[in-house]
Amino acid sequence: MLSKSLKIAQDNAVDQGTLRVDVTTQNSLRPIRDARIKISYTGGPGDTIEELTTNESGQSETITLGTPPLEYSLAPSEVQPYSEYTLQVEAEGFEPIVVSGSQILPAVHAVQEIKLKPLEPNMVEDNVVIPAHTLYAEYPPKIAEAEIKPVSESGEIVLSRVVVPEFIVVHDGVPTDTTAQNYYVRYKDYIKNVASSEIYATWPTATIQANVLAIMSFTLNRVFTEWYRNKGFNFTITSSTAFDHKWMYGRNIFTEISTIVDSLFTSYLSRPNVKQPILTQYCDGNRVTCPRWLSQWGSKTLGDQGYTPIEILRYYYGDNMFINNAEEVSGVPASWPGSNLQVGSSGESVRQMQEQLNTISNNYPAIPKVAVDGIFGPGTEAAVKTFQSVFDLPANGVVDYPTWYKISEIYVGVSRIAELV
Template structure:
């Protein structure tokens, strides 16, 4: 009897200073884990900083395990000397990329971020190496229960001079690579261990390592767990637990008090696609303004009294919706809210698709965004400054979608909400103003 050979895919993208700064000609050697001399495949990024998805062997999914098996691979990345990116060539290693049967793992790196990690980690080796932890969190350090009601709303009566009045999604977030107890007086820290990542990439890295490896992961469980991750970090941002003590960061990567953030980590494409839809949404409880402090853990029951990721997936597989799952763990008096301000999106989605033949102010705004994006992606044609969605505009949208086909999945020349959001993000990172 013929048996299918199990395999997964690795999606690679390389950028320079930000997600809209593609690096052409980066060489990536994919090797066996902990065996750098065993090169399996070598790929080179194109003008858009991408390579076709790389198929790699992976163990077949197990029908009874809580966590899917995977094969680890290492990457050796060689960045050429490119004006605006690096005066000299730069090489680094990333060890422990996980490949799962039938799934796509995303490895999207920015040179500025990687070089920041090298400073933070004070590696000292000739070739800087990022050693990634395993995505299962069953062996995480002991979690500390934190009372969600202990944090005062910034808008509550008696709160002096609130700095943040309404929840918002930032462009970037500052993370401390280490353990800090937020409930004791401030201690001295090494400021070099504070790194910056885009908010969405932070969420994607956390979700991949926190629950991306769960076997038979259900879409409703992805929604529930992603909302918990987002709400948790937005609560840290809103209540300013660390900032109020004078720390230069919003959150740490310690699972005792915060979330498991793997610096330089990969992400899970299926989970990423849902994050792109809901990254500006969060859990709100009762009449409180702040995002809910949604604690969670891997196994049931949770030491921190939060949502069990494994149990949430079992519930989803038994037909429960993500709202039913969230209410089971966090109570019935919750709603899903949308952040009022999303700083990485210059304008809100107009609420309807933009397509050829339309005349709409949103078309004019979108054409202006694409003209800025052309600086990094010259294959996109120049557009005139009118509100008409003409043939040239359709060609420009199609080209943008083709460049980003791994994320958008379409190249039909129609601007739907995912296309609009990605255009907005690319524009923002190229210096566009909200």
């Protein structure tokens, strides 16, 4: 007999979303082939509804899963607008893991990353429980702060320019909780996690862009001012909604959000004659109201009305808010060359990209090796398309801004692994 919670979940699953599971080693850059995945409703973990196996890129096939009606995520509601699934993952030579609460929204694509630890004696099965979405459950409201930190105080501002960091350190609790764990998280992955935790991927693109810009500007303010380190803490930001954003360890990411972050990740919000990124605070606009801050549900309404991202942001933060770009991206071999690389392109940027793809293919053999000749021909195009497909980018064979930086990111990661071997 079905449990009551499982029966409710099944009866309510009238729409559909899609899910792919990516399984890698704990460092997240070695794909695990032939991992076995069992999927069940979180309300009934013993009743398997799907069984999957990963390919040479550590990825499962994309499957369709039931979700609540789309309209539940398009307006404030007391009804949970997403389904929750439990994933049990095993692979030879690795510790098994159970991830509970993977969130599936209707009409959008979710990717659940699973990181497996090498098998060791006396290890117990790892368990990850993904908390409820911030728009559905109640979390502490943001404690108001000044959006611009004073620069006259000695030691307050330590960076001379805005830099997008490669990693940030996330303290998984309130600042003073000494028992909370610190996690090293790639900057882009952090933004994708927070946005997937705090807004719905079913919202208008302009609304998602505006919210992502607010999240990034807030985060870069914490980086630029070294806010917590100047207070004696050894982390960049917390996972507490009272102080910062809700970051959820192990949660799934929505591709609709991921694509937007990849295209905007060097951006932040600024005001005239202010050097630092603005600490753009916000609230949900339903349970909590926040004059002069962005309202998440309000931004969704403006997106429905055709507002652009900057129009949404100025509606809440004022007309003197502007989108700016960081001067530097940390941890990449070379900055974006300034124009797309595609069939017919040639030169040093093409050669560098070809070298990086070949290095990446050592870990991801589905990506074909290419001739390192500085000429963007059909072979390079095919390799780029495969790379884009593996890493959830539009597979058009063009090395655009998001693809360039994703290649750089993965190349740096696999190169570091090679140095340790």
